[in-house]
Amino acid sequence: MKDKLLKIVDFSRSLGAEYADVRYIQEENETLSMKNGRVDGIDKTDDEGFGVRVLVKGAWGFSSSPDLTLWEKVVKEAVEVARCSALSPKPGGINFPAMKAIVDRYSTPFAEDPFKISLEDKLLLMGKADEAMRRVPDVKVAKTSLGFLKITKHFASTEGSYIRQDLLESGGGIECTAVGNGEVQQRSFPNAFGRQQLTGGFEHIRKMNLPENAQRIAEECSALLSAPQCPSGTMTIILDPTQLALQIHESCGHAVELDRALGMEASFAGTSFLLPDMAAKFRYGSDIVNLYQDGTVRDGLGTYGYDDDGIPACRTDIVKNGIFVGYLSNRETAAQIGHTTSSANRACSWNRIPIVRMTNVSLAPGTWSFDDLISDTKEGLYLVTNKSWSIDDKRLNFQFGTETAYEIKNGKLGRLFKNATYTGITPEFWAGCDAICNEKHWGLYGIPSCGKGEPMQTAHVGHGCAPTRFRNVRVGVA
Amino acid sequence: MMLGKIRCEAILKEVLQLSREAGETEVSVFTSEGGLTRFAENYIHQNAVERNAQASVRVIFGRQIGHAGTNRVDTEGLRSMVERAVAIARLSEENPDFGGLPSDSEAIPLVDAFRPSTERYSPQRRAEAIAKLIFAAKEKGFRASGAFGTGLREFAIANSKGISRYQSATVADFNTVVMSDDSSGYANASALDVCDLDVDSLAKEAVDKAERSRHPIDLPAGEYPVVLEEYAVSDLVGFLAYLGFNGMTYREGQSFLTEKKGQKVAVPEISIWDDGLDTRGLAQPFDFEGVPKRRVDLVKNGIAGEPVWDSYNSRLANVTNTGHALPAPNTYGPIPLNVFMAPGLTPKADLLKGVERGIWVTRFHYVNPLHPKKTLLTGMTRDGTFLIENGRITKGIKNMRFTASILDALSKVEAIGSTTRCFISTFGSSCVPALRIGSFAFSGVTRF
Numbered sequence: 059m060k061d062k063l064l065k066i067v068d069f070s071r072s073l074g075a076e077y078a079d080v081r082y083i084q085e086e087n088e089t090l091s092m093k094n095g096r097v098d099g100i101d102k103t104d105d106e107g108f109g110v111r112v113l114v115k116g117a118w119g120f121s122s123s124p125d126l127t128l129w130e131k132v133v134k135e136a137v138e139v140a141r142c143s144a145l146s147p148k149p150g151g152i153n154f155p156a157m158k159a160i161v162d163r164y165s166t167p168f169a170e171d172p173f174k175i176s177l178e179d180k181l182l183l184m185g186k187a188d189e190a191m192r193r194v195p196d197v198k199v200a201k202t203s204l205g206f207l208k209i210t211k212h213f214a215s216t217e218g219s220y221i222r223q224d225l226l227e228s229g230g231g232i233e234c235t236a237v238g239n240g241e242v243q244q245r246s247f248p249n250a251f252g253r254q255q256l257t258g259g260f261e262h263i264r265k266m267n268l269p270e271n272a273q274r275i276a277e278e279c280s281a282l283l284s285a286p287q288c289p290s291g292t293m294t295i296i297l298d299p300t301q302l303a304l305q306i307h308e309s310c311g312h313a314v315e316l317d318r319a320l321g322m323e324a325s326f327a328g329t330s331f332l333l334p335d336m337a338a339k340f341r342y343g344s345d346i347v348n349l350y351q352d353g354t355v356r357d358g359l360g361t362y363g364y365d366d367d368g369i370p371a372c373r374t375d376i377v378k379n380g381i382f383v384g385y386l387s388n389r390e391t392a393a394q395i396g397h398t399t400s401s402a403n404r405a406c407s408w409n410r411i412p413i414v415r416m417t418n419v420s421l422a423p424g425t426w427s428f429d430d431l432i433s434d435t436k437e438g439l440y441l442v443t444n445k446s447w448s449i450d451d452k453r454l455n456f457q458f459g460t461e462t463a464y465e466i467k468n469g470k471l472g473r474l475f476k477n478a479t480y481t482g483i484t485p486e487f488w489a490g491c492d493a494i495c496n497e498k499h500w501g502l503y504g505i506p507s508c509g510k511g512e513p514m515q516t517a518h519v520g521h522g523c524a525p526t527r528f529r530n531v532r533v534g535v536a
Numbered sequence: 537m538m539l540g541k542i543r544c545e546a547i548l549k550e551v552l553q554l555s556r557e558a559g560e561t562e563v564s565v566f567t568s569e570g571g572l573t574r575f576a577e578n579y580i581h582q583n584a585v586e587r588n589a590q591a592s593v594r595v596i597f598g599r600q601i602g603h604a605g606t607n608r609v610d611t612e613g614l615r616s617m618v619e620r621a622v623a624i625a626r627l628s629e630e631n632p633d634f635g636g637l638p639s640d641s642e643a644i645p646l647v648d649a650f651r652p653s654t655e656r657y658s659p660q661r662r663a664e665a666i667a668k669l670i671f672a673a674k675e676k677g678f679r680a681s682g683a684f685g686t687g688l689r690e691f692a693i694a695n696s697k698g699i700s701r702y703q704s705a706t707v708a709d710f711n712t713v714v715m716s717d718d719s720s721g722y723a724n725a726s727a728l729d730v731c732d733l734d735v736d737s738l739a740k741e742a743v744d745k746a747e748r749s750r751h752p753i754d755l756p757a758g759e760y761p762v763v764l765e766e767y768a769v770s771d772l773v774g775f776l777a778y779l780g781f782n783g784m785t786y787r788e789g790q791s792f793l794t795e796k797k798g799q800k801v802a803v804p805e806i807s808i809w810d811d812g813l814d815t816r817g818l819a820q821p822f823d824f825e826g827v828p829k830r831r832v833d834l835v836k837n838g839i840a841g842e843p844v845w846d847s848y849n850s851r852l853a854n855v856t857n858t859g860h861a862l863p864a865p866n867t868y869g870p871i872p873l874n875v876f877m878a879p880g881l882t883p884k885a886d887l888l889k890g891v892e893r894g895i896w897v898t899r900f901h902y903v904n905p906l907h908p909k910k911t912l913l914t915g916m917t918r919d920g921t922f923l924i925e926n927g928r929i930t931k932g933i934k935n936m937r938f939t940a941s942i943l944d945a946l947s948k949v950e951a952i953g954s955t956t957r958c959f960i961s962t963f964g965s966s967c968v969p970a971l972r973i974g975s976f977a978f979s980g981v982t983r984f
Contacts, residue, residue, distance in 0.1 A: 089865075091865070096629075099867060100603060104606050118583060145664065146575060411582050452983075454982050455937055
């Protein structure tokens with residue numbers, strides 16, 4: 059494969075490319091879903107292909123095909139569209155700093171290969187969770203899902219790099235819907251979006267204890283049908299890590315994508331309120347807010363060896379002691395503002411152009427135990443698991459809904475409320491952050507459905523966080 | 537990569553032959569080929585060509601079902617796919633609710649959705665069209681971004697009970713956001729025929745919006761009369777179809793329609809339907825099981841109509857299948873994908889008349905359901921939000937967050953635009969008019 063890919067980039071250079079890279083990717087995907095005791099679908103899909111990216115006369119071109127025998131045609135197309143791009147060139151051209159050649163191999167660490175676990179064993183585990191949820195009478199729909207993804211990615215560039223990566227992801231979750239009292243309510247575990255997903259093997263599924271948690275989740279779902287409406291007002295909230303993960307994702311992760319800040323996603327995903335001249339000056343949150351990106355942390359869904367610029371994954375600060383200090387970036391965008399790439403250039407498939415994506419964007423742990431945090435809160439809400447999300451195209455005004463809300467009164471968790479929502483403006487919200495739980499409560503949460511780009515690219519990204527308290531938040535707008 | 541009807545049908549036959557040991561088999565082929573040119577900050581920053589051909593198979597032994605897919609459509613790839621599906625089916629538990637694959641019971645009307653002009657459209661021509669738009673933006677000192685895509689697709693499906701279908705289509709789409717330092721304007725059009733896209737007109741629309749929305753003022757949150765342009769209406773109608781008219785969620789009591797079928801849910805002038813044969817949208821005369829698509833009235837003269845169905849859910853509900861299946865394995869249920877809203881009698885420019893103080897919304901952004909059964913949504917306005925005073929647009933306003941029920945909005949419609957615009961996405965489309973709504977709830981304001 060190495061010789062073939064190096065031949066492709068050499069051919070690109072012979073056609074006038076100043077820089078070229080090629081990615082050849084093979085994917086194996088297995089998904090299982092169960093609904094109300096019935097196997098709703100088991101699917102095994104494979105996918106492979108290659109994409110060639112070329113820089114010609116200061117403009118980009120890209121072409122792709124599932125058929126490697128078409129490599130000459132694909133390279134010619136990439137060069138042709140790059141020449142078309144040059145009809146409306148970037149003033150001053152693309153600054154794409156040269157890198158040293160890297161030859162390496164990376165593999166996701168894992169304990170138990172999910173593709174070697176039998177379907178019977180997977181269905182047995184799912185069946186137990188399904189059955190436990192359906193023991194609760196109001197539960198009309200019980201869903202359980204598992205998903206596994208194996209990716210082999212080869213990368214070669216005109217700089218002489220050749221990198222092979224073998225990546226592995228495992229995910230699973232339960233979700234139930236209760237219907238009654240004119241209401242429809244939903245609960246999910248251990249995360250929203252159908253499943254929690256991480257890099258690694260089947261050991262992650264075992265740790266989720268889906269059957270052991272299923273009845274509790276179903277009972278909470280049922281209780282929501284008769285729960286009172288969440289109160290409205292400005293109050294203190296504590297976010298559980300699954301909801302906080304999405305809060306970080308939407309109000310920090312996307313806001314610090316440098317391509318957005320530079321206007322490159324303006325027409326679709328939007329831009330960002332965090333402009334380059336605000337770095338090291340702008341107060342993003344309170345002093346205790348430390349956010350960073352880390353593509354190297356074990357188990358993170360946004361963890362890999364090298365990005366699609368061929369740069370090793372790394373950890374960099376985004377917000378330090380409350381001050382915005384750095385972006386997620388790639389070679390091109392980082393060079394544009396005189397920075398070094400944070401190696402966050404990723405395409406979701408062989409037939410997509412790599413763009414700046416989140417890695418694992420995380421909130422560093424604080425000092426509090428969860429019990430102490432609740433005890434220290436006189437009045438407020440503990441909000442658990444995302445149900446709805448929306449944020450403006452500069453990542454300022456957001457609104458989230460959560461599946462459950464628990465009253466906090468005089469330092470104790472109390473009544474369950476339904477239909478909780480909260481809203482805010484990003485830097486005002488993070489300025490209200492006054493307590494973060496410690497590393498014992500800190501975990502990694504995967505979002506396997508992050509959308510960006512045209513055509514749409516769905517990225518798998520991660521967030522690490524612990525329960526965190528925010529003051530003066532507007533709750534219950536709907 | 538376009539394979540053509542003969543090659544697609546050969547793949548279908550080959551897979552049916554490879555899985556002949558199964559009780560029933562369904563096989564589909566989906567191909568795509570196209571180019572997309574993206575621009576931002578007045579230059580082309582991404583320019584891509586892509587092609588793919590994917591096959592998938594569903595094999596059934598009794599009521600044990602297995603699925604598999606691949607994009608290796610040679611004999612070896614197809615054989616491996618069938619072997620995986622067979623192995624899954626053999627190991628899978630029986631689904632007693634599965635009633636078998638649909639059979640070929642009626643002829644499919646011919647729908648011509650392929651336009652050679654779109655097929656021939658080159659990256660050079662896309663780049664030239666974009667250059668004109670960028671020139672128009674630069675003349676005003678603005679920055680243009682957007683995307684211009686042209687592509688082809690084929691979908692072919694067959695099963696062991698006699699169904700065999702093939703459909704090809706072309707799609708062209710142009711969208712742009714033109715920005716000044718404190719404003720932006722949007723324009724978008726899509727069509728089967730790229731020649732139907734008037735890029736000059738789209739450029740004018742976006743530049744004009746960006747210019748008129750400069751120096752936006754703050755407007756407090758609250759209830760306002762609104763004029764929603766077609767872009768915004770498309771979002772509301774798309775979510776209504778998705779949340780309310782899915783036969784599976786209807787059957788499970790998760791849709792408002794479970795209680796409100798046959799009841800008044802909108803003003804009498806509102807009619808919404810799904811029609812897979814109408815080439816103003818992304819026409820496809822059969823669904824992802826090969827079943828003919830029937831026109832379904834979702835809302836007729838303000839009265840809630842019927843949900844749409846696929847073979848699995850229609851059998852459980854004991855109703856006629858309307859031909860709205862999604863690709864297997866499908867856990868989402870059937871969904872209306874070709875949605876139309878009837879135009880009214882009011883020229884779009886006259887929708888402002890009678891609005892003493894209200895808001896003109898060009899488009900929404902990041903819309904999501906808060907409470908699906910109540911059709912309660914939240915989202916932001918974007919790229920052209922204006923204050924209406926005494927029947928005229930007077931100034932741009934900062935973008936606002938809405939939190940509103942679609943059904944509530946449709947019951948407060950005061951006037952309907954006399955023309956529709958059509959928007960085509962990967963698997964679906966909508967054709968809708970602009971609307972004037974007497975009261976629409978805005979729950980927040982942002983900073984720009």
